[in-house]
Amino acid sequence: MPKKLPTPAMPLSTTAPWRVQDIVALYELPFAELVHRAQSVHRQHFDPTELQLSSLLSIKTGGCPEDCGYCSQSSVHDAGVKGQPLMPLEEVVAAARAARDQGAQRFCMGAAWRSPKPRQVEAVARMIGAVKALGMETCVTLGMLDDAQARQLADAGLDYYNHNLDTSPEFYGSIISTRTYQDRLDTLAHVRATGVKVCCGGIIGMGESRVVRAGLISQLANLDPYPESVPINHLMPIPGTPLAGTPPLDPFEFVRTIAVARITMPRAVVRLSAGRESMDDAMQALCFLAGANSMFYGEKLLTTGNPRLQHDQALLERLGMRAAGTTADGAAERA
Ligand code: SAM
Ligand code: DTB
Ligand code: SF4
Numbered sequence: 141m142p143k144k145l146p147t148p149a150m151p152l153s154t155t156a157p158w159r160v161q162d163i164v165a166l167y168e169l170p171f172a173e174l175v176h177r178a179q180s181v182h183r184q185h186f187d188p189t190e191l192q193l194s195s196l197l198s199i200k201t202g203g204c205p206e207d208c209g210y211c212s213q214s215s216v217h218d219a220g221v222k223g224q225p226l227m228p229l230e231e232v233v234a235a236a237r238a239a240r241d242q243g244a245q246r247f248c249m250g251a252a253w254r255s256p257k258p259r260q261v262e263a264v265a266r267m268i269g270a271v272k273a274l275g276m277e278t279c280v281t282l283g284m285l286d287d288a289q290a291r292q293l294a295d296a297g298l299d300y301y302n303h304n305l306d307t308s309p310e311f312y313g314s315i316i317s318t319r320t321y322q323d324r325l326d327t328l329a330h331v332r333a334t335g336v337k338v339c340c341g342g343i344i345g346m347g348e349s350r351v352v353r354a355g356l357i358s359q360l361a362n363l364d365p366y367p368e369s370v371p372i373n374h375l376m377p378i379p380g381t382p383l384a385g386t387p388p389l390d391p392f393e394f395v396r397t398i399a400v401a402r403i404t405m406p407r408a409v410v411r412l413s414a415g416r417e418s419m420d421d422a423m424q425a426l427c428f429l430a431g432a433n434s435m436f437y438g439e440k441l442l443t444t445g446n447p448r449l450q451h452d453q454a455l456l457e458r459l460g461m462r463a464a465g466t467t468a469d470g471a472a473e474r475a
Pocket of ligand 3: 208211251256
């Protein structure tokens with residue numbers, strides 16, 4: 141007879157909060173049990189062979205006044221990133237068209253701003269309209285927004301706003317000093333109020349403890365409603381940033397985090413985000429098994445690399461997986 145495994149406490153209703161200790165209890169399950177539970181939850185809401193594919197473009201690079209310890213684009217650190225002003229509309233549209241033609245379903249545009257100025261919001265609003273006209277979903281990440289800025293982006297037809305909580309409230313101050321956790325929560329509330337879908341997650345592997353990881357997941361899962369899209373980034377230790385020398389994380393701990401995100405946010409799309417370039421194929425397969433069902437597709441993230449397209453295509457083929465919303469031969473499904 142198999143040994144009876146502990147059953148971590150679950151919230152009594154969908155509105156009851158996930159306590160950090162409940163999430164730690166999930167992390168502590170034997171690996172096979174945790175992944176099995178996550179895969180079971182995953183199958184209740186998603187086809188486990190489907191993956192959502194987004195491409196990312198840095199539309200404004202470097203020179204950011206914030207001091208996020210992981211980021212190559214902060215002007216406070218010297219990671220040797222060449223700063224670039226806001227890209228012209230035509231270049232953004234050309235990049236989006238190329239991403240679409242390679243199979244990306246969503247185009248995510250990132251700008252290294254603390255918060256955008258009025259003319260910058262106007263310019264990004266035009267980009268959103270033009271990318272939507274290509275038949276793609278849009279996502280932007282521009283830093284902090286007030287209520288009016290969020291509405292302006294919503295009016296332009298924006299589908300998702302990415303704004304990460306990144307870590308637990310207690311650990312936040314060790315990573316970033318130029319803004320508060322509450323600033324992040326305020327922007328998320330402004331976005332939520334407009335009806336734009338929320339993309340919010342964090343970074344794992346910054347030297348944090350398991351309780352800190354559980355604290356991040358608890359914050360995300362207790363947002364009401366929780367985000368539609370949850371990026372789980374693996375720290376990319378970038379030379380010149382304060383986190384460059386962070387000791388490596390046990391890879392199973394990253395997979396456990398994906399599983400715990402899947403269990404606590406059953407209907408969210410969980411995104412295997414930064415860090416895939418340093419993961420082997422088996423590790424990525426484990427992440428998909430644990431409930432990740434989205435990834436960045438394209439050879440560049442913002443300032444760092446991502447796996448080659450041919451490699452990703454071959455990986456999906458070998459795993460019998462395909463882009464969400466496409467038939468097995470790759471043609472777009474008809475409504
Ligand atoms: N400036 C905006 C902001 O911070 O909200 C948007 C761009 S910022 C680069 C988007 C996210 O990328 C961060 O919140 C963080 O989660 C992730 N990120 C940045 N640098 C990273 C790194 N070195 N490794 C992993 N994730 C990283
Ligand atoms: C997110 O959570 N991850 C993406 C996206 N949102 C904007 C960014 C990853 C950045 C990785 C480091 C870089 O390329 O500079
Ligand atoms: Fe600026 Fe965003 Fe990088 Fe922080 S993560 S330094 S806010 S670009």
